Amino acid sequence: MAMIKAEKTPERSAPISESSVIGWLHKHLFSSAFNTLLTFVMLYIIYLTVSGVFSWGVLDATFVADNRRECYDNSLTGACWAGVIHWTNNIFYGRYPREEIWRINFGGLLLVLWMAPLWMSRVKGKVLVATTTVVFYPFLASYLFSGGDKGFFMQIMVAGAMTAFALNMANLLAGLFRSQGLNSFLIKALGQENASDKTQRNILLLLAGIVFGVAFFWQMGQTLQPIVWTKWGGLFLTLVISGVGIASALPGGIILALGRRSKLVIVRVLSIGFIEVFRSVPLITVLFMATTMFPLFMPEGFVLNKLVQVIIAVVLFNACYMAETVRAGLQAIPKGQYEGAHTIGLGYWRTMRLVIMPQALKYMIPNIVGSFIGLLKDTTLVSIIGLFDILGMLRSISKDTPWLGLHKEPLIFGAILFFIMCASMSKYSRHLEVKLSAGRTH
Amino acid sequence: MSNNPPKSQLASAASSEVMIAIKQMNKWYGQFHVLKDINLTVHKGERIVICGPSGSGKSTMIRCINALEEHQEGEIIVDGILLGKNLKNLDHIRTEVGMVFQNFNLFPHMTILENLTLGPIWVRKMNRVDAIDTAMTYLERVKIPEQAKKYPGQLSGGEQQRVAIARSLCMNPKIMLFDEPTSALDPEMIKEVLDVMVELANTGMTMVVVTHEMGFAKTVADQVIFMDEGDIVEQNEPTVFFDNPQHERTKLFLSQIL
Numbered sequence: 269m270a271m272i273k274a275e276k277t278p279e280r281s282a283p284i285s286e287s288s289v290i291g292w293l294h295k296h297l298f299s300s301a302f303n304t305l306l307t308f309v310m311l312y313i314i315y316l317t318v319s320g321v322f323s324w325g326v327l328d329a330t331f332v333a334d335n336r337r338e339c340y341d342n343s344l345t346g347a348c349w350a351g352v353i354h355w356t357n358n359i360f361y362g363r364y365p366r367e368e369i370w371r372i373n374f375g376g377l378l379l380v381l382w383m384a385p386l387w388m389s390r391v392k393g394k395v396l397v398a399t400t401t402v403v404f405y406p407f408l409a410s411y412l413f414s415g416g417d418k419g420f421f422m423q424i425m426v427a428g429a430m431t432a433f434a435l436n437m438a439n440l441l442a443g444l445f446r447s448q449g450l451n452s453f454l455i456k457a458l459g460q461e462n463a464s465d466k467t468q469r470n471i472l473l474l475l476a477g478i479v480f481g482v483a484f485f486w487q488m489g490q491t492l493q494p495i496v497w498t499k500w501g502g503l504f505l506t507l508v509i510s511g512v513g514i515a516s517a518l519p520g521g522i523i524l525a526l527g528r529r530s531k532l533v534i535v536r537v538l539s540i541g542f543i544e545v546f547r548s549v550p551l552i553t554v555l556f557m558a559t560t561m562f563p564l565f566m567p568e569g570f571v572l573n574k575l576v577q578v579i580i581a582v583v584l585f586n587a588c589y590m591a592e593t594v595r596a597g598l599q600a601i602p603k604g605q606y607e608g609a610h611t612i613g614l615g616y617w618r619t620m621r622l623v624i625m626p627q628a629l630k631y632m633i634p635n636i637v638g639s640f641i642g643l644l645k646d647t648t649l650v651s652i653i654g655l656f657d658i659l660g661m662l663r664s665i666s667k668d669t670p671w672l673g674l675h676k677e678p679l680i681f682g683a684i685l686f687f688i689m690c691a692s693m694s695k696y697s698r699h700l701e702v703k704l705s706a707g708r709t710h
Numbered sequence: 711m712s713n714n715p716p717k718s719q720l721a722s723a724a725s726s727e728v729m730i731a732i733k734q735m736n737k738w739y740g741q742f743h744v745l746k747d748i749n750l751t752v753h754k755g756e757r758i759v760i761c762g763p764s765g766s767g768k769s770t771m772i773r774c775i776n777a778l779e780e781h782q783e784g785e786i787i788v789d790g791i792l793l794g795k796n797l798k799n800l801d802h803i804r805t806e807v808g809m810v811f812q813n814f815n816l817f818p819h820m821t822i823l824e825n826l827t828l829g830p831i832w833v834r835k836m837n838r839v840d841a842i843d844t845a846m847t848y849l850e851r852v853k854i855p856e857q858a859k860k861y862p863g864q865l866s867g868g869e870q871q872r873v874a875i876a877r878s879l880c881m882n883p884k885i886m887l888f889d890e891p892t893s894a895l896d897p898e899m900i901k902e903v904l905d906v907m908v909e910l911a912n913t914g915m916t917m918v919v920v921t922h923e924m925g926f927a928k929t930v931a932d933q934v935i936f937m938d939e940g941d942i943v944e945q946n947e948p949t950v951f952f953d954n955p956q957h958e959r960t961k962l963f964l965s966q967i968l
Contacts, residue, residue, distance in 0.1 A: 605815060609809070610778065611776060613801055
């Protein structure tokens with residue numbers, strides 16, 4: 269049977285069940301008698317839970333009290349948040365001297381400002397911004413947090429950090445208001461557009477040098493009160509450990525993963541051995557090893573403080589997990605990509621940096637962020653070896669005489685805090701995935 | 711097959727200068743002997759087409775020419791440089807030899823323009839403006855300059871393969887290798903790629919092409935090679951090769967594909 273359709277069939281809108289609210293409700297909640305029953309049972313359970321939590325945590329709760337007795341006098345069935353509120357400073361900053369807390373907040377603010385350009389599409393020179401963050405910020409932050417006398421190297425790094433930060437902020441402004449990089453803005457402002465590349469570069473270097481000089485002489489006159497690391501604690505300590513861990517685990521993991529896939533047998537065997545040993549041992553064991561056994565292997569008189577040992581342990585442990593994540597990402601890249609890169613003459617490192625890693629990292633993002641979240645939560649283990657991180661602080665509330673036995677509220681508060689941090693990380697990772705895959709179907 | 715053999719439509723640009731010399735080359739995958747006593751000389755400007763059944767070693771052979779595969783015995787000399795373990799030589803040869811693959815192997819995370827300028831900027835140390843100029847010139851030659859800002863995934867297969875050809879040309883290679891460039895393409899896209907290749911042949915480029923497109927071989931090739939089970943079974947000018955194949959296996963193969 270032959271047929272010819274003379275005209276195109278016109279498009280019609282979808283049936284009501286696909287578009288309206290009632291259609292959606294019917295399809296997803298009330299599609300059959302049994303599903304309707306389930307929906308109502310679930311709604312009832314949700315109501316019970318939420319109303320119970322709400323009346324305990326908010327309606328019947330005590331927010332202002334001087335000790336646990338007063339909480340009970342006020343309400344027997346409600347939460348005693350007064351204890352948590354009373355301890356807020358300790359939870360966030362540990363035993364850091366109260367009048368010096370601004371240094372921690374200032375350090376945090378600096379980091380946020382420093383990295384802000386990375387999220388702004390109009391600002392140029394993101395690679396440089398990221399590099400200076402990694403190279404200079406840790407020195408500035410560690411001096412801010414611990415204070416004391418600066419050695420010559422520290423003076424240079426601190427001045428370098430201030431220079432980098434100042435230029436970064438100027439670059440941010442140039443990007444926001446002029447949509448150009450600081451370098452081209454300055455060259456234009458000085459009327460040197462037509463000068464040779466070399467002259468332009470020299471002018472920029474000279475300007476950076478002047479800023480550095482000013483920063484260097486200014487910082488010589490400034491000394492912060494020394495604060496020993498044992499006073500560090502609370503959320504601050506947790507963020508320091510996990511921050512260093514997160515910043516170093518990825519580069520470390522990439523190096524280990526490349527080592528594991530290397531053609532050089534010794535490099536490969538060493539990498540595999542290192543990764544497998546750390547991965548097959550629980551973190552708590554690694555932490556104990558780092559704090560008790562590590563000093564035994566060191567030459568006499570060589571003393572590392574416990575915090576540094578813990579940070580090294582966390583970094584190594586997580587680099588090994590990261591290595592496996594990175595390796596999985598690398599395996600998702602077809603062999604043709606390496607061959608394509610080789611045929612245009614790119615060597616191993618350039619192939620990795622320009623072709624393979626940018627693609628592989630995209631596949632890895634969910635797993636990387638997963639590891640970061642794990643790392644953030646795992647750092648609470650350091651409370652077991654006697655560091656007063658956030659968990660340590662939360663648990664010591666119940667040992668404080670006025671709040672004796674107050675376990676539940678601090679831990680719930682901690683859980684909420686961790687939920688906020690971890691949920692925002694995973695939300696950001698989903699955003700990154702969408703952003704990176706936009707317009708690139710393959 | 712007609713009695714009046716179609717004359718090669720392109721005048722040969724072959725000169726006496728030797729670009730590729732393969733002598734007594736042997737290759738094994740583990741115990742499997744893939745390439746057996748291969749001897750081949752390609753002169754400057756010469757266009758060689760290699761055909762043969764799958765698994766005959768033709769892809770492996772041209773992948774040996776730019777050292778994507780290692781050979782175990784014999785020697786390969788490309789543009790006067792002996793291919794060996796020396797990594798410096800390797801990188802040098804790869805910049806002189808362009809290669810186009812069956813699956814294009816474009817970099818999906820970069821725009822077409824970035825794909826084309828990557829090699830010139832990082833390997834040839836060209837400055838960005840010149841690199842973009844060169845890239846646009848070659849994109850115009852493969853007739854898709856308007857796609858420069860797109861990503862490979864947004865292009866059709868034929869367009870991607872033309873971009874891949876342009877990417878190789880941007881490195882200004884002396885030799886171009888094609889490894890079944892049209893095998894992964896839909897029928898209506900094969901022609902646009904072959905047209906670009908014919909044009910390239912017109913410019914006097916030295917080309918070694920693995921393909922089953924016998925029309926292309928007849929039009930362009932100076933020499934056609936038939937490979938089977940790791941041997942070069944027959945090598946001849948296209949007119950003789952197609953009208954009067956000598957070897958039984960060549961006859962069988964041609965009768966199956968023509």
